[in-house]
Amino acid sequence: MIPASFAYHRAASADEALSLAAEHGEDAKFLAGGHSLLPLMKLRFAAPEVIIDIGRLSELSFITDEGSAIRIGALTRHHDVEHSELLAREIPLLAHAAGQVGDPQIRHRGTIGGSVAHGDPASDLPAVLLALDATFVARGRAGTREIPAGEFFRSLFETALEPGELLTEIVVPKPANGAAWSFQKFTKRAIDWAIVGVAVQDDRIGLINMGSVPLRAGRAEAALAAGEPVADAAAVAAEGTSPGSDIHASRAYREHLARVLVGRALEEARSRS
Amino acid sequence: MSILGTRVIRTEDPRLLTVGGVYVDDLRAPELEGAARLTFVRSTMAHALITGIDASEALREPGVAAVLTAGDMDDLPPPPPESEGGGEGGPVPVGGPWSEPLLAADRVRFVGEPIAVVITDGGYQGEDAAELVSVDYEPLPAVVGARAAVAGESLLFPGTSSNVPVSRVPDSVDDSPFAGCDVVVEQDIVNQRVACLPMESRATAAAYVNGKLTIWHSSQNAQLCRLILAGALGMAPDQMRVIVPDVGGGFGAKVGIDRDAIIVAWACKHTGRALRWAETRSENLVGMTQGRAQLHRVKIGGNRDGRILAYRLDVIQDTGAYPRTGGFLPGLTCLMAPGVYDLPEVQTSFRVAVTNATPVHAYRGAGRPEATAAIERAVDLFAAEIGMDPAEVRRRNFVAPDKFPFATKTGALYDSGEYGAALDKVLAAAGYGELRAEQKRRREHGGPRQLGIGVSTYVEITAADAGAGESAKLVVADDGTATVYTGSSAHGQGHHTAWAMLVQDELGIPMDKVTVIHGDTDLIPDGVGTYASRSLQLGGSAVHKAAIEVKDEGRHQAAEMLEAAEADIVLDTDTGLWQVRGDPDTALTWAQVAGHASGGTLIADVRFSADRPTFPFGAHVAVVEVDTETGKVTLLRHVTVDDAGPVLNPVLAEGQRHGGIAQGAAQALLEEVLYDADGNPLTSTLADYAAITATELPSFELVSSETPTTLNPLGVKGIGEAGTIGSTPAIQNAVVDAVAHLGVRHIDMPATPERVWAAIEEARAQ
Amino acid sequence: MKVSVRVNGHDMTADVEDRMLLVHFLRDVAGLTATNVGCDTTSCGACTVLLDGESVKSCTVLAAQADGRAVTTVEGLAGNGEMHPVQRAFHEQHGLQCGFCTPGMVMAIVSLLRENPHPTEEQVRAGLEGNLCRCTGYHNIVRAALAAAEVAS
Known part of the structure; x- marks a missing residue:
């Protein structure tokens, strides 16, 4: 099966992604790893007219130690979260759970931000990030804002992200007792x-x-x-x-x-x- | 030394591993250059009248060449009259009011039924256009499940009086054999509907080549395809050629050619265009025939000493929307009902019911796994009731080795068997005593992870149509090579390796000089194909027979060349050299001998048929862990004896057993085709249909056992379906055994976590 | 749109529909038909190839997403007429029957062994959770993966 026709745009920067999103409005969808969206499009449960590929925004793929928290770029793949030594040491729950998402091929493509933004209650990582009391950082044309995980998931496949807003990073506070x-x-x-x-x-x-x-x-x-x-x-x-x-x-x-x-x-x- | 019985790795593999097979959708034959894509428009309703089809929007799409519906099918022969003998145990009616159309005209009977075809230049256009064909329906009440079908409140076929096209039910039930039993146990058992799921879905290509309608089809038998097509399209068989390229698994669902592929052939004939069709998995899971789908009622009676005195099996077969092969399956189930046991009384009945679901057909085992599942569960129920070890109950009821050939009460004639020995071997290999001790420890400890040990012993019928036999043509050429043309049809079993081994063994022509050809009706007009575990015993025996004939002819030629008596000519099968006995200087190669024959070739064209089917048997032990708090089952070990006579190539035979065990385990634990109350399929993608994966299975422990048959020169029986037949009940019995101490006596398949948990909860509540 | 993919070491450029899936680019544009499509839901793994050296399911990657990147299919695995150790292990251990899942299975294992050169049986099985085989019961596929790891060490 194949998706219904769409126009493909590849964003070279987060700014370009945002302006493409603004230009195409409700007809457009961001594509990160594509492992939530493409299966739905192939079954024709979703048929966006415009796809904005943000998969190459390497600026959004990182895992960095900020002292009391770890910041994870939204486009960091499950595979990279799973194999991060920093996470294994500081937040083993997240590294372990990322290794349980889908299968190895899916983890090579799927991203933590894609998983969160999709808002699927059956997904592994949203509940993990709730337990970790994470904060999601979103960027829109108006600027950047932080949304606590507990306020992010609104209803089935509905999140606090505004149309045209891009999830850019996830801030996970280091747990009091990482081993627990x-x-x-x-x-x-x-x-x-x-x-x-x-x-x-x-x-x-x-x-x-x-x-x-x-x-x-x-x-x-x-x-x-x-x-x-x-x-x-x-x-x-x-x-x-x-x-x-x-x-x-x-x-x-x-x-x-x-x-x-x-x-x-x-x-x-x-x-x- | 004979190559037979040795571990030979496959000659098929290098190509499949480096450049991939050539399955139908991979064909790049020049005849298919520019072929159009065919896409089906399928019913989205389980049961409805079609009140209109509007293709106008689809026809406006780019690349759409045609949209064809039943109204275009004015060039087909009329449907056959209702077949003789429908009703009481006779053949399944296929004509008259029960006729199955090609494209549905006025009524649909299952979700996925073909209504129209869209012909486009490219595949992407086909999917787009098919979405735009609009079908108007007037819904009818859906008949979901065999019990609803038998109740008959809504009929599928106008002009009939019930949803039961065929049945064999006695006028009155004789309960007297159960009257004298110490213990009688009854149980309703579900043998659920499962998907066959070859990794390659259905695929067909069609084109006119040199005036012949040429069909490339993913099938288990090219010749049967041609026969069916000839009837369906009203053409002479010699106007057609069917070619079977590489086939990505069949498992029974690719026996012959089914409705959708016939429509593709028709569309090619109708439009004159070369066409390709390869279905999606979502289509496959509603369109390809499915398996099992039986409801059982078992009644078993016997004495407290473990002797079983009477057994009754009543079957209702859900055959889906049309009475195809599914109608034959319960007859086989009833034939094999008594299993490996010497029972004084066996009673069977069956009813075949049409339902608004995907049609049912053969699936690995086809009727026999159902029989084994029923009696093996019944024996465990009986054993639990009398408080005897289930292995011991089996031992006390086996057909004794000195009773073969053994005629069962249901009319089968078992050729050979060592049922007790098979059980003893598998119990020893599993460490049965230690397993029971471990189980006892865990039960006493009382934790959530309980151990279950399941036993099944089985006998099955292979090459049920032994008399139909199989063809083989063997040609030895003057370059010393041999070519085998076989009526058997390879789709993963390793025929090419096995047949070459048979030639090397008999003629001494090395395997790498033997080519095996199958699946082309121009080259092999006469053949039967691969199903019912028949290939080696019939197709292999035919190759063996052809090799002997070629050898006789070779001896004749060599005798002439060496001016010696034929009786003095010998063939060294290690070197492939002919010579006068005791005189190595006279050595002749096969190339020389064939070169001396007229035409430069030695040819034998034979058919081998056997007098009767063979009856492989075996014993399986499954060890499971059940988490009693969640109901989750983990298969820890699976140990088997599968005795199909002498093994030609252990590599291949073990592979067949492995695959069979996994499919059997899948039915026991995971797989089930589900419908909602309106007949909508709920398992039409691989995200929802729980096909078994590597993480749900252990490595298997295989024990060898070889009891020959006298029914063919190789002494062999079929191995293709054995693993499936033995494993399912062993695993199901193990699951029940794990929680038997909690009061559970039966759990239907698949033993999903929720079902196991619910059974524990129910037992606790009592 | 114009898409350029380095397939088995050769640059392959074509004008394709924006929605074209990588698997169709490989099969219909590059003419490499070993990679098969077995499902619609990213479930079966028959279409597994390496994208920049890592296993992906090419039915769930747009050709456009692979633009400018390197893809390896099973056709590109053998070198100088020698089968790759994983291919050889499949042959020697009878890790394939009908062959349909095989290219994807082989590529999944190549990727698995790159990431974990000495896996346990359990790790091999977990690593193959996204690849379905209907013929072998996985028994000999797992043995092949372990044998290939053994050879490589």
């Missing part, structure tokens, strides 16, 4: 999207595929903050979530998995720290 992490991705097959996934960093819990947006397990986090034991926090992990039912799992099963996996993730994070 766990990533539990539950799938039928390794290649599958998570039926449910749980990312834990310290006492923050991100949930994959437990609603129309990636979200935090607020009730479980509150239980931990109140000093309740892990088992009790895990027992309320599905409260406040609204997972769907599909061919892979029913809602009830997803809720059950969230409880089991949050329990396991918290235990593992604690055992590591």
Whole structure:
């Protein structure tokens, strides 16, 4: 299958990408690695008239140590996040989770920013970045602004990005205890999207595929903050979530998995720290 | 020393590894230069009347040469009358009111059914234009699932009185054999619909070459394609040529030629244009025939000493929207119902139901895996009920080795078998005792990771149509080379290597001087093809027979040349040299001997057919770990004995077993074609259809066992489907075994995490 | 648009539709048909090639995205008539049957071994999660990958 026709523009700089986006408005889509967008276009679930290829903006591919935080360019590939020694040392949760995205070929193309901007609740990294309390940096014609991860995901495939705004980098604060992490991705097959996934960093819990947006397990986090034991926090992990039912799992099963996996993730994070 | 039985790596590989195979869509034949692309417009409704088709917008698109619909098909022969014997166990009706059209005219019966074809200069244009063909539907109630079909509230075929075109159900049920049993267990079992999923989807090209309609098709048998095409298009077979290039897997779904490809051939004939068609995977997962799709009701009774006294299997086959081969499958299932057991009483029945789903056809095993799955699950249910080890129950009921040939209650005649020995071997190789001890430890410890051990023992029927046989022509030329023309059809099995080994073994002509040709009706007009694990025992035996005939002729020629008696002429099969016995100075090469024959060649053109089918057998042990908190199953080990008689080339035979085991595991654990309540497919991409990958499988542990048959000169049986047949129930039994201590007695396939979790929850609630 | 790709060491330039997929550029423009299309959803890996030395699924890369870059297909792997160690290992270990998934499988393993020259069996299996094979049950493919790693060391 092939995408419907479109006009292809390759941006040589972030500025050019922004002006192309302004010029073409709603008809245009940014293409980073293309591994979220192109499959949808091939199935003709998406048919943008203009593609703005930002894949060569090397200025947006970096991982740098800023002392209290690590800044990651939006066009940094999953493969590079996975193999970053800096991340492995400082934020092992992120390096590990990036290595669980898709398959090796997908990780050679897909980017962290593309994954975030797509806003898919079944994606691994948005929930991980929630657990890491990351901040997203967006650039528009009007300038640059920072959006906390907790305010970024609005509804299914809807983010806080304005039309024509480009996600440029992700700022991840170094965790208080980098070792206190766990990533539990539950799938039928390794290649599958998570039926449910749980990312834990310290006492923050991100949930994959437990609603129309990636979200935090607020009730479980509150239980931990109140000093309740892990088992009790895990027992309320599905409260406040609204997972769907599909061919892979029913809602009830997803809720059950969230409880089991949050329990396991918290235990593992604690055992590591 | 004979090359047979030795590990020979394939002659096919270097080309496939360095430049790739030439599959239909790779063909760059001059006859296909400038060929147009054909793209299907398919039904988006499961069951509906077509009230209008508007192609005007599509026709305005650039590059669109034509849009053809059923209305253009005025040059076809009329559909056949309803076939004789439909109904009680007879052949499946294919004509009359049950007729399957080519392009759908007024009614569609499954999502994916072909409605129109768009012919364009390029492939991208085809996809664009096909989207613009607008079809108006008047929806009809969709019949989803075989039970709904049998209930018959909505009928698929006007002019019929039910959705059951064929059945074999006794007028009354005799329950008396179960009356005297200590224990009787009954269970409904789902043998789910699965996709065949060859990595190469369907593909066909068509062109007129020298006045002949020439079809390149990804198939398991060129000759059957031509026969079917001749009937469907109303042409004489000799007006057509079918060529089968490299084929990217078949697994039963590429037996013959199916509806879509016939439409391509018709469109070429109709327009006179060279055409290419290669379907997308999304089309493949709704358009290519699918497999299994049976519902079973088993009843098994016996005594507490482990002896099984009676077994009943009732089958409902979902054959999809049209009664094709799917209608034959349950007959095979019922034939093989008793499995490896010597049972005093076996009862079977089946009903074949049409549903608003993709048609069902052969899929690796075709009817036999279903039989094995049913009885192997039933035996485990019985064993659990009487509290006996499932391996021990099997041992107490096997057909004894001295009873062969063994006539079953269902009418099969098993040729040879060592069922107890196969089980003992596989249990020893698996370390069954230690596995049970480990299981006990884990159960006592009570953690979430429990061990399950599953056993299955099986017998299957291969070369079911043994009498149809197979063709082979062998030509030895005066340059010392040999060419084999085989009716068997290679699509990954390694025929070219195997057939060359047979020639080298018999004639001493080295493999690298043997060329094997298959899949071209001009070169091999007469052939049957590759399905039902028939190739080596029929096609291979034919090559063997041809080699013996060539050898006899060679001996005759050599005797003339050396002026000696034929009885004194010997062939050294290590060197390929003829000589007078004891006189190496008289040595003649095959080139010399062939050069002496008239025309400079030695030719044998033979057919080998066997009196009866053969019955390979085996035993599998699967070891799984089940996470009882999530229901997730991990296949840790799979150990098998698959006895198909003497092994010609262990490399190839093991490869067949590996692939079979993986496909069987896929059915047990992951794969299932799903529809919603309106008959819309839910698994029409590989993102949704959970094909098994390397990460879900362990390396397999194969144990060898070779019990010959007397039904062919090589002593061989079929190995192509064995792995699939044995592995599925072993793994399913292992999953149930892992959680049996929690009160679970059955889990349907595929044993997805949610299904396993739900079974545990249900057992706990009781 | 005009796209120029260095394919197996040769520059290949053509005017193509903006939407052309790399796999079709390779098959229809460069005439290299070993790389196959097996699905629509980036799931099967049959179309795997190396893009600047790393495995990618060429059905999910636009030809335009490969403009000015280097692609290696299975046809470009053997040198001086000698099969690449991964190709040879597939042959010796019977890592292929019908051959359709093979070019993609080989390229995925070439890339895997570049990144991890001494993988465990588990790492090989994880590395092949995006490549489907319906014939071999993966058993001999995994053995071939391990054998090729052994040869290289």
